Amino acid sequence: MKAIVKPTANLQGEINALSSKNYTTRYLLIGALANGTSTIYYPAHSEDSDAMRRCVRDLGAIIEEDDEKIVITGFGKNPKHISELNVGNAGAVLRFLMSTAAFCPEVTFVNTYPESLGKRPHDDLIETLQQMGVEVQHSNGRLPITIKGGQPRGGKLTVSGNVSSQFLSSLLFMTPLLEEDSEIEVLHDLKSKIIVGQTLEVLEQAGIVVHASEDLMHYRIPGRQSYQAKEYVIQGDYPGSAAILAAAAVTNSDVRVLRLEENSKQGEKACVDVLRAMGVNLTHDNGVVHVRGNQKLIAGEFDGDHFTDAVLAMVAAAVFAEGTSRFYNVENLRYKECDRITDYLNELRKAGADVEERQSEIIVHGKPQGVTGGVEINAHFDHRVIMALTVVGLRSEKGLTIRDAHHVAKSYPQYFDHLRSIGAQVELVTE
Numbered sequence: 001m002k003a004i005v006k007p008t009a010n011l012q013g014e015i016n017a018l019s020s021k022n023y024t025t026r027y028l029l030i031g032a033l034a035n036g037t038s039t040i041y042y043p044a045h046s047e048d049s050d051a052m053r054r055c056v057r058d059l060g061a062i063i064e065e066d067d068e069k070i071v072i073t074g075f076g077k078n079p080k081h082i083s084e085l086n087v088g089n090a091g092a093v094l095r096f097l098m099s100t101a102a103f104c105p106e107v108t109f110v111n112t113y114p115e116s117l118g119k120r121p122h123d124d125l126i127e128t129l130q131q132m133g134v135e136v137q138h139s140n141g142r143l144p145i146t147i148k149g150g151q152p153r154g155g156k157l158t159v160s161g162n163v164s165s166q167f168l169s170s171l172l173f174m175t176p177l178l179e180e181d182s183e184i185e186v187l188h189d190l191k192s193k194i195i196v197g198q199t200l201e202v203l204e205q206a207g208i209v210v211h212a213s214e215d216l217m218h219y220r221i222p223g224r225q226s227y228q229a230k231e232y233v234i235q236g237d238y239p240g241s242a243a244i245l246a247a248a249a250v251t252n253s254d255v256r257v258l259r260l261e262e263n264s265k266q267g268e269k270a271c272v273d274v275l276r277a278m279g280v281n282l283t284h285d286n287g288v289v290h291v292r293g294n295q296k297l298i299a300g301e302f303d304g305d306h307f308t309d310a311v312l313a314m315v316a317a318a319v320f321a322e323g324t325s326r327f328y329n330v331e332n333l334r335y336k337e338c339d340r341i342t343d344y345l346n347e348l349r350k351a352g353a354d355v356e357e358r359q360s361e362i363i364v365h366g367k368p369q370g371v372t373g374g375v376e377i378n379a380h381f382d383h384r385v386i387m388a389l390t391v392v393g394l395r396s397e398k399g400l401t402i403r404d405a406h407h408v409a410k411s412y413p414q415y416f417d418h419l420r421s422i423g424a425q426v427e428l429v430t431e
């Protein structure tokens, strides 16, 4: 599908934020790891959350669902002995389930997105699984990956946090079920540290005890625990909503996004502060972010690691700011659905933006007068590139055509419908 994004000066209306992808994957996993029946209200419906739903079902969870909830009966630490799992293009789902798969005799994670997830590295988690006595076959740390588990061992473990926090989260979900107590030391740095808070939050809700050091670099996890079956309610999704808020910020707008909790643990809620720092007129009360955009933004400097999945949308807003913006500490964006620094900036340049890259920084020389556009954009299999380039297209002179825009469904299938409902001129064409 192609998205033809036409210049749009005004956006107006109200959107109910989509449900959080990252909470949905977590609650489905802990529902599957419980020995009982849990209920998850308002789950996300997207390719990634569907991938987790499909895989835990393949592993033996029983799932029933209706419009508002999923009822899941878990398999505890005794998943079905299946031979193959397909996570689609979902990084978090793959990494979380690599540890769960260690309870199976032999599972292969297949490679269905060789150009995207197939290129992403998983060595850091593979090394830790090997420390636990699990045999892992892989091709240079990448898919396809075969986990030969059975009886993984706890004890003293290390994991690198340099590339992704998902490896640590994966181990935090699995180690409480082991016979032995475990200690995890995070080596090097811990990127996307804030999202580990979401992992610890849902573990606690399921009755799991984890002793975490204040800096989140050391953990003590008692073994022989079991997940309690519970009721969970999924909150609105900040990473996806960040693109809607950015669109409102770069146009003349009066847009309200509902269901965005002020006290959420999602790091990407910082997008509200980032836009405010850029001079955008907005309020955030009672779960509603209300943007009254006037097309005027000012540049700023931001630590992007605090709002990993919202960086691209915030960079799109900075394209139209007065002055030079800097998004630093973002190297791990290179290991996502595409290289979100080099690939993304190439597409932004095509659209007419003035951007520079460093190994771990994105620099944006703002163009308050707008960009020319009038070109075709390559989506690089990346939903966040698609969403961010749409924002740029709305404020361009000639619009933008985004090829393979259907990949937006990885996290936000209703993105274009939501944008159109507030007045964005976007035409969708089957390719």
Ligand SMILES: O=C(O)C1=C[C@@H](OP(=O)(O)O)[C@@H](O)[C@H](O)C1
Binding pocket: 022, 025, 092, 163, 164, 165, 166, 169, 191, 192, 195, 308, 309, 332
């Ligand atoms: O734990 C999670 O659910 C996620 C962690 C982050 O990844 P990294 O830790 O690799 O940055 C984030 O980008 C991803 O969308 C979801």
Ligand SMILES: C=C(OP(=O)(O)O)C(=O)O
Binding pocket: 048, 089, 090, 091, 092, 093, 309, 336, 337, 384, 411
């Ligand atoms: C990077 C993302 O997801 P994942 O790592 O789970 O593929 C994302 O949603 O932007």
